[in-house]
Amino acid sequence: MAERAIEAVVLDVYGTLFGFGRLVERARAIVGDLPLLDHWRTKQLEQSFLRTILGEYVDFWTVTEEALDAVCAQLELELMPEEREHLLHGWLELDPFPEVSGALELLRERGLRLAVLSNGSPAMLESLLQHAELDALFEVVLSADAVRRYKPSPAVYALVPAALVVPPERILFCSANGFDVAGALRFGFQVCWVNRGNTKLDALGKQPHFTVHSLLELVEYL
């Protein structure tokens, strides 16, 4: 890899910088072994895709609420209002993966510009990054909300070169999510798949430029 080619590293948030462990715990305390979070996350993504296709945007907090309610209806699960609130607010208090803070510091020391690009609403991202004390590390925090559609819409990825004034091929986009890898590759970024779960990638037939298991591995490449 030509080291000087990359000027900026842009990262996805949910599943990439932040794990869902705390949400899993909250869900388990309320509903036991039922895999509520798996269903919720799947539904949240499905609804974000569908709303993008329908052209009927609501912000990601609303998507997250509606997805929880839809999943609870399908599972015939009645949450108390305070349980529902507790679960929803879990999205604002997720824990970053353990290496994230250190890895980001190292990337910055190498002169790389750092940014975030997420489906999360600006308020969700602000809460989350402040809570984890990561907000100061990023030059810019970009939300799909600015274009009122969700990843993998090309319009979302287009926010990055516009905000950084850097062409896509000099940007390394990092995500743990297959659909996000798929979208970022098609947009023309260099792409790193963060394979946190040791799973098989489904990026609709395309391969990322890099695959790592943690962001510290990425530091070694750059």
Next chain:
Amino acid sequence: MAERAIEAVVLDVYGTLFGFGRLVERARAIVGDLPLLDHWRTKQLEQSFLRTILGEYVDFWTVTEEALDAVCAQLELELMPEEREHLLHGWLELDPFPEVSGALELLRERGLRLAVLSNGSPAMLESLLQHAELDALFEVVLSADAVRRYKPSPAVYALVPAALVVPPERILFCSANGFDVAGALRFGFQVCWVNRGNTKLDALGKQPHFTVHSLLELVEYL
């Protein structure tokens, strides 16, 4: 309901006219109790959504192939070439639900025009409808392929009033799939949810005009 308002009944195919029972059997004969078809169908829909958002169309046969391969990779399942073929060809030889043929005949006797609107490719739909001997019942068989994107894109639903030369509010669109009900409602059809599984509908916050458990129930309404 004002009876004369409806001039045409337009039906979704997979899950609405045709069940997956035969595919479930084929999958069980090959992989046992693993719920391969559930994963496959979920992946097939997800990839159709993602390709629509990405603007990177491939036809539904290709989507169906790619979804099977992606799911097998994720499940670490290696199919023999003839097993893979056998599963794929199952999509061309599904059985219609038992009441379908009779219910459609009754709708035609009432003077209603009948059509199909499906994500399936023209070749898939032709094989399927001929195999089930239902092809003569429909005035027109419309495929999302004509606009190179998938439901619930409004462009797909727009094929119907264009082909029938009937305004959307005089068309009753029937589907068992929540995302399809969601899209059809937003497009302005009258919509009937065919709740074949006795489940909860997720149509992203909107309610259909009718809910039935089989198409024979629909005949009673019209």
